[in-house]
Amino acid sequence: MEQDEGNNNTNGGMFVKVMTDEQMEVLRKQIAIYATICEQLVDLHKSLTSHHDLGGVRLGNLYSDPLVTSGGHKFSGRQRWTPTPVQLQILERLFEQGNGTPSKQKIKEITSELSQHGQISETNVYNWFQNRRARSKRKQQVSSAPNNGESEVETEVESPKPQQNSASTADDNMCFQNPNVSSGISSVD
Amino acid sequence: MEQDEGNNNTNGGMFVKVMTDEQMEVLRKQIAIYATICEQLVDLHKSLTSHHDLGGVRLGNLYSDPLVTSGGHKFSGRQRWTPTPVQLQILERLFEQGNGTPSKQKIKEITSELSQHGQISETNVYNWFQNRRARSKRKQQVSSAPNNGESEVETEVESPKPQQNSASTADDNMCFQNPNVSSGISSVD
DNA sequence: CTTTTATGAATGAAGG
DNA sequence: CCTTCATTCATAAAAG
Numbered sequence: 001m002e003q004d005e006g007n008n009n010t011n012g013g014m015f016v017k018v019m020t021d022e023q024m025e026v027l028r029k030q031i032a033i034y035a036t037i038c039e040q041l042v043d044l045h046k047s048l049t050s051h052h053d054l055g056g057v058r059l060g061n062l063y064s065d066p067l068v069t070s071g072g073h074k075f076s077g078r079q080r081w082t083p084t085p086v087q088l089q090i091l092e093r094l095f096e097q098g099n100g101t102p103s104k105q106k107i108k109e110i111t112s113e114l115s116q117h118g119q120i121s122e123t124n125v126y127n128w129f130q131n132r133r134a135r136s137k138r139k140q141q142v143s144s145a146p147n148n149g150e151s152e153v154e155t156e157v158e159s160p161k162p163q164q165n166s167a168s169t170a171d172d173n174m175c176f177q178n179p180n181v182s183s184g185i186s187s188v189d
Numbered sequence: 190m191e192q193d194e195g196n197n198n199t200n201g202g203m204f205v206k207v208m209t210d211e212q213m214e215v216l217r218k219q220i221a222i223y224a225t226i227c228e229q230l231v232d233l234h235k236s237l238t239s240h241h242d243l244g245g246v247r248l249g250n251l252y253s254d255p256l257v258t259s260g261g262h263k264f265s266g267r268q269r270w271t272p273t274p275v276q277l278q279i280l281e282r283l284f285e286q287g288n289g290t291p292s293k294q295k296i297k298e299i300t301s302e303l304s305q306h307g308q309i310s311e312t313n314v315y316n317w318f319q320n321r322r323a324r325s326k327r328k329q330q331v332s333s334a335p336n337n338g339e340s341e342v343e344t345e346v347e348s349p350k351p352q353q354n355s356a357s358t359a360d361d362n363m364c365f366q367n368p369n370v371s372s373g374i375s376s377v378d
Numbered sequence: 379c380t381t382t383t384a385t386g387a388a389t390g391a392a393g394g
Numbered sequence: 395c396c397t398t399c400a401t402t403c404a405t406a407a408a409a410g
Contacts, residue, residue: 035223085226130391131390131391134397139211313386324384
């Protein structure tokens with residue numbers, strides 16, 4: 001399988017993603033708008049499909065196998081909670097704001113809020129925040145990993161693999177522009 | 190904006206923000222989530238408007254990254270690390286040595302050693318051991334307890350089609366696909 | 379080129 | 395809080 005032959009980052013050695021405050025703010029607003037639109041669309045579809053229980057139109061793969069569904073009780077093999085996209089969005093935002101200090105009371109509130117978008121429990125929220133925090137920390141560690149003397153990359157007599165490292169340095173080129181979500185909602189203010 | 194991220198780089202009064210890889214990843218994921226929502230909504234809408242008695246809710250897990258698989262342009266998505274043969278040998282040997290409890294310090298050492306044979310990060314090593322152990326355990330699990338009068342083990346309860354057709358025939362008529370990540374802000378200097 | 383398999387990576391949950 | 399485990403997802407590699 002060929003890799004992207006178009007090297008997009010061969011200009012200069014170091015390439016970092018730099019955004020101005022203005023761009024940051026614009027992007028943030030756009031994402032917020034996007035979130036709102038999606039929520040509304042989901043809600044709309046829920047209304048439309050109310051004529052017959054469509055079951056879990058759950059966005060995301062929270063599908064449960066219809067195996068052994070005889071009877072009514074569901075003890076399917078899947079027990080692991082999976083946040084819906086909307087829930088994830090909310091959680092991410094809270095994490096960004098709350099600076100990782102989830103108090104017990106806060107957990108209850110969040111759970112209540114997220115229940116509107118799917119099945120969730122307080123434990124789920126708690127775990128999510130804990131995991132998120134731990135993961136962020138670890139990412140920071142890795143980000144500033146001491147570059148060991150990568151002297152030479154032997155082996156691979158031929159077939160030059162572009163780069164196989166995905167965790168050390170920035171390798172993915174983010175590319176997002178102003179999503180003109182729908183026609184003409186771009187104006188924020 | 191939240192400047193408590195510790196990313197306070199006010200060097201020379203430059204009003205720029207440098208996104209860390211983590212932030213980039215979060216952003217990418219969020220956008221991907223929205224794109225996924227939109228795709229599914231479109232799909233759902235198509236189903237609702239075409240046939241009333243659709244043979245079932247179609248919740249295939251289209252989890253492909255719309256940012257990467259968006260038809261046309263290709264960015265340097267995430268490439269996963271692939272161990273070189275030499276690295277694999279070393280890893281296998283270490284695994285067999287009974288050092289089945291790779292501590293953080295050990296991980297560092299191993300990473301240092303392996304980096305002499307190719308690009309690798311601590312995360313890669315960590316994941317490799319985790320996966321290795323889990324796989325071994327899984328294999329053992331399957332091997333044991335196959336007989337007990339109790340058959341009907343689900344073995345693999347997999348969804349009918351875990352793979353969604355890429356529809357790469359360029360004949361895909363979608364009203365509007367994902368938020369259109371065409372021209373981006375590759376690098377704002 | 380398409381389908382299948384092997385495996386690196388992501389993540390929810392549990393343990394300490 | 396931090397570490398570890400189990401499960402699942404995505405994709406490079408292999409098979410057809």
